[in-house]
Amino acid sequence: MRAARLIRMVLLLQSRPSMTAAELARELEVSERTITRDAQALSEAGVPVYADRGRTGGYRLIGGYRTRLTGLARGEAEALFLSGVPGALREMGLEDAASAARLKVSAALLPSLRDASHTAAQRFHLDAPGWFTEPKTPELLPAVAEAVWDDRRITARYRRQDTGVERELEPYGLVLKAGVWYLCARVPDAGSFRVYRIDRFTAAEPGADRFGRDASFDLPAFWAERAAQFARSILRSTVVVRLTGAGARALRHAVDPLAAQEALAEAGPPDGAGRVTVSLPVESDDVAYTQLMALGPEVEVIEPADLRRRFADASARTAAYYGQDEPGTPDGGPTATGSP
Numbered sequence: 001m002r003a004a005r006l007i008r009m010v011l012l013l014q015s016r017p018s019m020t021a022a023e024l025a026r027e028l029e030v031s032e033r034t035i036t037r038d039a040q041a042l043s044e045a046g047v048p049v050y051a052d053r054g055r056t057g058g059y060r061l062i063g064g065y066r067t068r069l070t071g072l073a074r075g076e077a078e079a080l081f082l083s084g085v086p087g088a089l090r091e092m093g094l095e096d097a098a099s100a101a102r103l104k105v106s107a108a109l110l111p112s113l114r115d116a117s118h119t120a121a122q123r124f125h126l127d128a129p130g131w132f133t134e135p136k137t138p139e140l141l142p143a144v145a146e147a148v149w150d151d152r153r154i155t156a157r158y159r160r161q162d163t164g165v166e167r168e169l170e171p172y173g174l175v176l177k178a179g180v181w182y183l184c185a186r187v188p189d190a191g192s193f194r195v196y197r198i199d200r201f202t203a204a205e206p207g208a209d210r211f212g213r214d215a216s217f218d219l220p221a222f223w224a225e226r227a228a229q230f231a232r233s234i235l236r237s238t239v240v241v242r243l244t245g246a247g248a249r250a251l252r253h254a255v256d257p258l259a260a261q262e263a264l265a266e267a268g269p270p271d272g273a274g275r276v277t278v279s280l281p282v283e284s285d286d287v288a289y290t291q292l293m294a295l296g297p298e299v300e301v302i303e304p305a306d307l308r309r310r311f312a313d314a315s316a317r318t319a320a321y322y323g324q325d326e327p328g329t330p331d332g333g334p335t336a337t338g339s340p
Contacts, residue, residue, distance in 0.1 A: 002038075005028055005030070005038065006038055006041065006042060008027075008028060009024060009028060009035075009038055009039075009042065010042065010047060010061075012024065012027055012028075013049065013059060013060060013061045014061060014065070014066060017060060018052065018058040018059065018060040019058050019059055019060075020057070020058040020059075021035045021036065021058070021059065023058070024059065035059075039051060039059055047061070047065065048061055048062045048063050048065050049061060050062045074113060074116065086098075087128065088128070088176050091137045091141055091142075091181070092141060092142060092145035092174070093141075093142035093145060093146065094145065102117060128176055128178065128179055129178065129179030130178045130179060133179055135179035135180075136199070137181075138181055138198040138199040138201065140198060140201045140203070140204045141181055141198055143204050143206065144171060144174070144183055144198055144201070144204050145174060146206070147171045147204070147206045148171045148172070148173060148174055148183075150206075150210065151170075151210045151211055151212075151213055152171075152206050152207060152209070152210050152211075153168055153169065153170055153171075153188075153206070153207040153209055153210070153211050154168070154169050154171055154204050154205060154206050154207060155167070155168050155169075155203075155204075155205045155207060156168075156169050156196070156201055156203065156204045156205075157201065157202045157203040157204075158196060158197075158200045158201045158202060159200045159202065160200075164202065167187060167189075168187075168188060168189070168207070169183070169185040169186070169187060169196075170185055170186040170187075170188060170211040171183055171184075171185045172184050172185055172186060172193070172213070172214075172217055172219065173217075173219040173222075173223075174198075175195075175219070175223050177227075180197060180199070181197070181198040181199065182195050182196065182197055182198065182223075183195070183196045183198055184219060184222060184223065184226075186211075186214070188211075193217070193222060195223075195226055228258070231256060231258060231259075232258075232281075234283050235256065235259055235281035235282060235283055236283065236284070237281070237282050237283070237284055237285060237288070238279055238280065238281055238282065239279075239280050239282055239285070239288050239292075239301060239303065239304065239307060240277065240278070240279050240280070240301075240302040240303040241277070241278060241280055241292065241299050241300065241301050241302060242271075242275050242276070242277045242299070242300040242302055243275060243276050243277075243278065243295075243298060243299055243300075244273075244274065244275050244297075244298045244299075245270075245274055245275075246298045247275075247295050247298030247299045248264060248276055250294075250295055250298065251263075251264065251280075251295070251299075253294075254291045254292060254294045254295055255280065255282065255288075255291050255292070256281070259280060259281045259282070260280070262281075263278040263279060263280045263281070264276070264278060266278070266279070275300075277302065285304065285306065285307045288307060289307060289310055289311070292311075293311075293314065
C-alpha cells in the first residue's frame with residue numbers, strides 16, 4: 001500500500017543523512033520513477049523532503065524534521081515488541097538497554113497503542129532450546145556480544161579436540177540455534193569467515209582496535225549457507241531404498257529433510273506396486289538403520305548388503321514376536337512368569 005510505503009520512506013530518510021533514488025528504490029522495492037512521485041507527494045503533504053541534484057545527489061529531510069510513531073497500526077506496534085527476544089537479550093547483557101528502548105517506544109506511541117507490549121507478550125513466547133536439554137549461557141557471551149556491537153577485534157582462545165587454539169577474530173554476528181550460541185567471525189589472517197561455538201571459548205579478550213565491517217556481509221544468508229554446508233558434510237554415505245507411497249511421504253520426517261527432498265526429486269517412476277527407488281545420502285549405516293526403522297514396512301533397504309541383512313534380521317525378530325500366541329513367548333516356550 002502506498003501509505004505504508006510513504007511512511008517507510010520518511011523513516012529511512014530520518015535514519016540516514018541522505019539516500020539516492022536508486023537506494024530508496026531498492027529498499028522499498030519500487031522503481032526510481034515511483035520514488036520521485038512519492039517524494040513529490042510527501043513534499044505536498046508538508047514533509048520537508050529535499051532533492052539534491054547531480055551525480056552525488058539524493059533525497060534528504062531538512063530542518064531536523066522528525067516524525068513520532070503515530071502512523072503505526074496495532075498489528076505493526078505489536079510486531080515491533082516481538083522483534084526482541086528477552087532471554088537472548090538477557091544472556092548477551094543487553095536486557096537493560098532493551099528495556100529502556102521499549103519504554104521510549106511506548107512513550108512515543110499513540111495512547112491507544114501503549115498496551116501493545118503487553119498484548120504481544122501474552123500472545124507469543126519464544127522458547128529457543130530443544131526439548132530434554134538444560135541450556136547453559138556461555139560465561140564469555142556478554143564480552144563477545146559487546147565486541148560484536150562495537151565492531152572491536154577480539155583475541156579468542158578455544159578448545160579444538162584435545163588442543164587449545166588462539167586466534168584474532170573480527171566478530172561480525174551472533175546466532176542462537178537450538179539453545180546454542182555461535183559467533184560468525186572473520187579471520188583477518190585467512191581473509192575468510194568462520195563459525196565458532198561460544199561455549200568452547202576459554203577466553204575472549206577485546207582489543208583496542210575496531211575493524212572495518214564488510215558492508216556486503218549478510219548474517220542470515222551466511223548462516224543459512226553454512227548450516228546447509230554442515231548438513232551436507234555429515235552425509236558421507238549413501239543407501240538405496242524402495243519406498244511405498246506412505247514411506248515417500250514420511251521420509252522427510254525420518255531423515256534429513258533436504259536429503260529426502262533431493263533423493264525423491266531424482267527418483268525414477270514408481271514400479272507396478274507404486275513404490276519408488278531412491279539413493280539417499282545418510283550420515284552412516286548405523287544412523288540410517290535407526291532413522292529408517294521408523295518407517296517400518298513402508299521402506300525396503302536394497303543396498304548396502306550389510307544394512308539390508310540388519311533390516312532382514314530385525315524384521316524376522318519382529319515377526320517372531322507378533323507370530324506367537326502370547327506376549328513374551330517367541331519360541332512357544334514358557335512365559336516370563338514360568339507358567340506352562
